[in-house]
Amino acid sequence: AAGVIQSPRHLIKEKRETATLKCYPIPRHDTVYWYQQGPGQDPQFLISFYEKMQSDKGSIPDRFSAQQFSDYHSELNMSSLELGDSALYFCASSLGSVNEQFFGPGTRLTVL
Amino acid sequence: EDKVVQSPLSLVVHEGDTVTLNCSYEVTNFRSLLWYKQEKKAPTFLFMLTSSGIEKKSGRLSSILDKKELFSILNITATQTGDSAIYLCAVDTGNQFYFGTGTSLTVIP
Secondary structure, three states: OOOOEEEOOEEEEOOOOOEEEEEEOOOOOOEEEEEEEOOOOOOEEEEEEEOOEEEEEOOOOOOEEEEEOOOOOEEEEEOOOOHHHOEEEEEEEEOOOOOOOEEOOOEEEEEO | OOEEEEEOOEEEEEOOOOEEEEEEEEOOOOOEEEEEEEOOOOOEEEEEEOOOOOOEEEOOEEEEEEOOOOEEEEEEOOOOHHHOEEEEEEEEOOOOEEEOOOEEEEEEO
């Protein structure tokens, strides 16, 4: 069965650069969630989209933006990267906002 | 194909019961196994296991890893209604995380 796809798997950037992370939800899933997990920390909810509209906003920095496209994939854009942005970024998808979330494999971002 | 399988998919118990959640895995390069509890939004980290046979414990929760048989269990004793959640298991291969589909636990008063 198809799962959530994230790309890239690994990304290394320098401070002040920009990065774009992509998430492709499970087919027919209409809701996408983004999480950031720092080393040894709980995942932090960043933002979610339902039917291409932002549905909820968590601790997403102003330097980050995200959107969900017509094919339901989502992109997380990160600008002016800081060392503290180094983390695992998970995307999850669900059918509707009340159903179980399925997690992607994550993107490991390292900011040097 | 790398995969993580959790069982049962769903569990309903009464307060005070003890539950055991299972996570089995097949991956080509094992680094660690992680357990999370997800109630509303973001999952909460519970345990990270890297070595076989060493039990990790936090209050009423405990977990152990068997790297020979490729599985882990999460035990919750004296369950409370606040334990109701989805429990996720994930395996870190260094290249990516593989998540199981989760076990939905409901604790009835």
